[in-house]
Amino acid sequence: PALKEKDIKKFSVHLNKIEDNVADYFSEIQSGRYTSEYAQEIIAFLESNQVLGRGQSSWGPSLYALLPNEKKAKEIKEDILIKFKSKIDKIYITSAANEGAKITKNV
Numbered sequence: 264p265a266l267k268e269k270d271i272k273k274f275s276v277h278l279n280k281i282e283d284n285v286a287d288y289f290s291e292i293q294s295g296r297y298t299s300e301y302a303q304e305i306i307a308f309l310e311s312n313q314v315l316g317r318g319q320s321s322w323g324p325s326l327y328a329l330l331p332n333e334k335k336a337k338e339i340k341e342d343i344l345i346k347f348k349s350k351i352d353k354i355y356i357t358s359a360a361n362e363g364a365k366i367t368k369n370v
Contacts, residue, residue, distance in 0.1 A: 275316035275329050282318035298323030301350045
């Protein structure tokens with residue numbers, strides 16, 4: 264319902280609960296809630312900077328964060344690149360897609 268209502272704050276609260284449950288479930292297998300110490304440090308940084316939603320994509324190492332607007336996304340990106348410059352490969356800022364993937368044939 265939060266997505267339909269376009270309420271990113273409410274959506275993020277519930278997404279974080281799901282992420283935490285999954286992280287706890289796999290914590291024994293991956294030696295912690297996230298796949299690496301670096302991932303844990305970055306997630307903690309995101310939480311301390313009031314990102315709305317955050318988590319690990321599948322088995323990682325990709326992480327994600329939900330932010331209210333592009334300005335805040337750019338600020339967080341710059342902060343992460345400074346603080347974790349030796350631990351980050353790439354950061355992408357994207358918008359949400361409201362449809363599934365499309366497969367096309369390259370000619």
